Amino acid sequence: MREKATTLYLGPQHPGITGNMMVRLKVEGDTVVKAVTEVGYLHRAFEKLAEQRNWLQTFTLMCRFCVPEPDPVEESYARAVETLEGREVPERAKYIRVLVLELARLGSYMLWYGGQAGSLGLYTIGQWSVGDRNYILDLFEELTGGRVYHMYIWPGGVRRDLPAGFEEKVLKTMDYMEQRLKDYEDLMFDNAIFRKRTQGVGIIEPEKAIEHGVVGPPLRGCGIKHDVRIDEPYEVYDKLDFEVPTEDGCDIWARANVRRREMHQSIRIIRQVIDQMPKGEFYNKIPNPQKWRLPQGDAYERTEAIRGEVGMYVASDGTEKPRRVHFRGAAYVHAVTLLEHVLVGENIADVSAIMNSLGTCPPEIER
């Protein structure tokens, strides 16, 4: 008997893939019958390199774990090290960290807008939102010196204080963003074709979501309210007033709506943070990094990134170098077993859109 299924290689070189990875699809007609994720194209052995470097040198590796949104990884590492050592962080540093994290969330959502709309052929949104994302990157550049990799949130606090007049600039940018978000939403969420393409596509049932360990917007798109920011409040999130939006659709449309509403919450958080920003120290100085020994033990801290919770497991043997630094990426769960499960039965036209809605980020899987 002849085999009816064709093998379609989506990646590693493919415009629709969300980075350097591959999904091998078995298709019958237009329907996917089997999907196998193949990763490892970006494996740089960060965790091995971390064992060769001391605690502070490791910090410069951290931001490179996930390229679109490096700050939550830095935050997880910094917090894990602080927990392990029992180091206090000044109040101002906590607020600055939240400010940076929320700006990063906003910036990555802008990139996500481009990816999600681009995967469905609506390139105009991508051009707008990725262009406007530069305004957020400008703020980062002023604050940290880097556009993409900030290396800003480090153990003990943050690397620099806010520059003079930074708060006003942030508020001004937020006002601009709020206007622009309205434009994106008008173009994307009011569009009948976008609605047709996304509703009922890429469904994850709530039970399956729990079983597969789904986190972040995909989980909240199933109607389950879980967010590390409210479940296990870190920094000053327990003092801030914000909502965690959920939707019941379980499909791409629901996830997109969760993200859309979260962007507004981010802006709200940023305004509050600027409003409540205390005066004082921003850095609890660490000793000479060459001789900086952490006590034996381990720690695991989690942060909410746009893809879901990201965590950092740190184990120390009492020397200057980490014994183990292990990163848990949200995409690690989403892009392998979950993706293989979700893609079965979908149309090949939707594969790229589903991947974008799950937030697959290959550098985070492979590290």
Next chain:
Amino acid sequence: MLKEILYYTWGAVVSFVLAFSVGITYMGLNRKVTARVQNRIGPPWYQNFLDVIKLGSKKTAIHHGVMHHLGPAFLMVSSVMSLLIIPILNNGRFYPNLNFHGDLIFLLYIMTFGPLGMALGAGQTGNPNSAIGVTRGLAQMAGFEIPWVMALVALMIQYKTTSIVDLMNIQAETGRWLMFSSPFAFIAAIMAMFGMFRYSPFDIVGAPSELASGPMSENGGKYLFTMMSSGSVFAFAKLTLYTDLFLGGADNLLVLVLKTFVLYMIPVLYGVVNPRYRTEQAVRWFWGWPSFFGLLAILQASFF
């Protein structure tokens, strides 16, 4: 006799050069207009000329078999044939084209000939993206051909002729464009045009995020050069056909360019703000309202 042959050949060459340059310019303007909508400056209007020259000057060492070589050639043949049949200006004021009675029916066939040849060529590359792209292209063609044929049949029934020149003469005599005297056929034809031009939301054939670039996946360099030039010629030919049939033709080149450009901007601007359909959604769309208008057009033509 010889003089006549030379005259016709010269006419063909001139119309080809015209169609090529206007078509390529339109594509460049498309990129410019899209860029302006997207908040960018965009490439210069002559960008596509440079692209075409570059593609033509690339060394091409791809071999997948004879049909693969012939695929782009089929496309070119189809475009040039349709161009030669479609009268460019009213009253034969431009160089003569090969129009005859029944050319409207012939045109229906020759316009689908190119994509079919391309389909064979793409099938031989063995690239699954090409194969899936071809099936999508044929499915989409099955979609938009129905309203398009209905619109043309309505015109044929209403004016009892199968010649484009006759239709143009009727418009010139009565002074009424067919888009007003048979509006339903015009609406159906314009809706079918969205599918013909393959801009968003009907760019399902070469959808980059789904199929890399569909049937063109294995075609680079000179193949792509041929396909791009035939695409631009074909675009101009189609736009001229629409002008001839519905917008009363054109008395001089300037009017022609103006009318075709307005027509061309319809699918372009619609595409900028819309994501793309899935294949079956696209086909359903074409078999919905456009076909309904086509049917109305035929009813109007038969009974009024």
Next chain:
Amino acid sequence: MEELKKNIVNKITGHFADAAVKAYDGNRVDFTVKKETIPAILFYLKDEMGYNHLSHISCVDWIEEKEFELIFILWSYTDHIKVFVHTRIDRENPVMDNIDMIWRQANTYEREIKEMYGIHFEGLEAPEEFLLEDWQDMPPMRRDFDTEAYARKTFWDRREARADAQDVRETITKRTGEELPDVAKKYTR
């Protein structure tokens, strides 16, 4: 919070005699068990206690003690407590029970740990390779694998800084008007 923690500690130590508890401040509870108990304790935690989110599986190589340590980190959506389950396995003969029927995503973690540490998970159904391709050395995350030596052996050594820089030195000298040092002249074109 403290009550919840006490509750889980009582239940687990009541059910699993070999579970050693380590107390932490905040919302963290640690158990150390034998490796045979792992599937049972995880099943128990998931089905009876509601710890249905597997947040992380990590592995640490304690080469001095000739042991691998496996850490399973669970999270409860209702209790908001992190539970760490530690176990130690022999480094010479690393065999472990597969737990991907409890949580599907454990499959990915196990594939990686298998590849990076060479720990064999019994009954793990997954392709052989995960991150590496045609790897022929020892599992790279083991402590005795020297990555720098491997890199030096396999790839070229790092170039000397700026040795191949195209025109950097020339540009700098032009800008500052300084004479090029003799060492640098060798490298400029």
Next chain:
Amino acid sequence: MINDKESQKIVDIIQNFARKHSLWVLAYGTGCGAIEIPPTMTSRYDAERLGVRGAATPRQADVLLITGYLTTKTLKRVIRVYEQMQDPKYVIGFGSCTINGGMYFDSYNTIKALDRYLPVDVYINGCMPRPEAVLKGFAKLQELIQAGKADGSKKYKENLEWYRANQKEVIPVWRMPEFNW
């Protein structure tokens, strides 16, 4: 008439002008530098006004952007992709890690010097290079093309054995055809 030297010169000038202003970049994000490609292509920096544009498949592309470190697994795919591209083709090495390994100098899985495996026409340094730097890199490539000096693919063909030997050194199991073009 066509083969004589004078007219060849004119043809060359036209060709180089067209090639220079129409660089189609293969959509292959090989490393983290790919994150700065969307900003380069979109509204603020808008590389399309220089004729830089994305191409979906290697057959249609002119420029291969190696955006950062290459793992050995990716190197294999990159070689295939490079050999499937049609002449004339250019390689831009992007970021410090393509030059000397950068911060991954002791990593067991990334190559350290890109030009040992593929002919590189232009390097852009930085981690990450900013979009301005990327545009500068494209401008440099355009300069080289105009002068007829961007002959990486010619170099690759002439020194194929050397490149192949280097490639096989780091790719232990070679399951690819010897010639892909």
